Amino acid sequence: MADRTVAVLAGGLSHERDVSLRSGRRLSAALKAEGIHVEEWDTDAELISRLREQRPDAVVVALHGGEGENGSVQAVLELLDVPYVGTTAQACRRAWDKPIAKAELRQAGYHTPDWVVLPHSTFRELGAQAVLDAIVDRLGLPLIIKPDQGGSALGAQVVRDASELPAAMVGCFAYGETVLAERYIEGTEVAVTVVEHEGKPEALPAVEIVPEHSIYDYTARYTAGLTDFFTPARLSPETAAAVGELAVAAHQRLGLRDVSRTDAVVQEDGTVQFLEVNLSPGLTETSTVPMAVEAAGSSLGQIYAELIERAVKRRNEV
Template sequence: MVMPTVAVLAGGLSHERDVSLRSGRRLSAALREQGLTVEEWDTDAGLLDRLRSERPDAAVVALHGGQGENGSVQTVLEMLKVPYVGTSSRGCRRAWDKPTAKAVLSAAGYATPDWVVLPHSTFRELGAQGVLDAIVDHLGLPLILKPDQGGSALGAQVVRDAAELPAAMVGCFAYGDTVLAERLVEGVEVAVAVVERDGEPEALPAVEIVPESGVYDYTSRYTAGLTDFFAPARLPEESAKAVGELAVAAHKLLGLRDISRTDAIVSADGTVQFLEVNSSPGLTETSTVPMAIETAGTSLGAVFADLVARAIRRSA
């Protein structure tokens, strides 16, 4: 049997380029172990010509941030009719925008920390201090600030004192023009991977995240030894079931496909709070999705080889 040729798309020009390259290398090695012919392609100006001239049997989007998660690369693959693993362009756009994802889950009855979203122009036109005071009056403290779009916790800032808010806001605006200010919920932080098998999304065991610094920021995510992970998460059976149901609901409600990762907090009273969802989750040595896959008793290569086969069948 001739094994398919797979193009793993990684890199790109977003702030998360390095993470994407690490994910792409690990995924490529895992797929080669399954016997697939794998090529690693950067998403640069030569991508379109390469897709046309070297046309792979399928592509896997291992891009993080920017065009890899906002639906742009997926749109190109759809126009060229190249089968690919991952969420469609429309689903990517819904998941990429954090306030949209929160609003969809909230409307469906799922808990999510209260939030406000404001563009940089509002602070400039109405006066920064007055707007900051209004945020604190409305949401209280502590808060977490994050760009409304993006991943890897880039630009995320925890604010426990109002005096910290101006500097945190400036740091957040370095990664985007619009800030999501969210009430900080204390509890057990978990990441829940969802993988589609036979067309049905299935939640893998939740991974508990315990960063040494207390904040799961970019450094804590991608520096070995700075975060402890527990797979499966140390949760009561009822809470473990609830976070799995939340992740599957997010996958379905946002129109995601093949694989996704939902981040959530389980508060002290057992309430499960939706934080955000990722349509192109990290696959590095410190990423939670590979941990969940291994805890489920399978391998990264086996899961993605199956998703490649499904993508090829889907295009047919």
């Protein structure tokens, strides 16, 4: 591995740029500790020329949101025949869309909270209040309102009273043109990392998330001290196995590759509810993936070094 040159892509122009840069820096340091030559690249107008001229042995996509997870950057890497760690462009496009991912998991027999997806235009054309009333009538309260695409809980808000809905919608539409209104499920929130080892997806120990306030929002995710984490999650062996099974099923059902993170809620009766899947999970000092990796007795550098070798091998086998 010492003779490998790996480019870590971080930054970009999404709302999650700062988090991506932090993830990229941490991953780069972890790979350097493994003796790998690492270069940190932003995704700007110079990216394609850099890839053509410098031809890194592999790329690790540490981008969050936007082009980093909707398949756009992955499609460029595939066009240029550059091996990379992560999900293919085609699978990214499907899993990036939260409603599609929820529908896929429900079809496979897993639980996920009831939801409705509506574009901004529906509220303008049919009357915002009438649409909001219909949402409450159908899904009840409380609800969680969030963009149908995106990560880091940007634009997400829990609504416990119908009077809070208009403001929540306005906040959500600041991050996207389509809103996902979902029945809010009370319970134990967990994040489950899946890593492929020798081609087989394996669930790492679940991380239990206990935010200081009612929702694990952007501030709670990336501000140290605002959330308590328990790794492994305080679950019965049977429930721990169930959340691991769900995460592996999401990884396989959605055609993900190398690494992913599934977010879920465990209800008081033990029912596991799928929320969403993350294609390029955060690697910051408060992110759950490094916690899960440590609990599994490994390190970020070791995990990603193995994934890099697999990416190079895939390229050589074509």
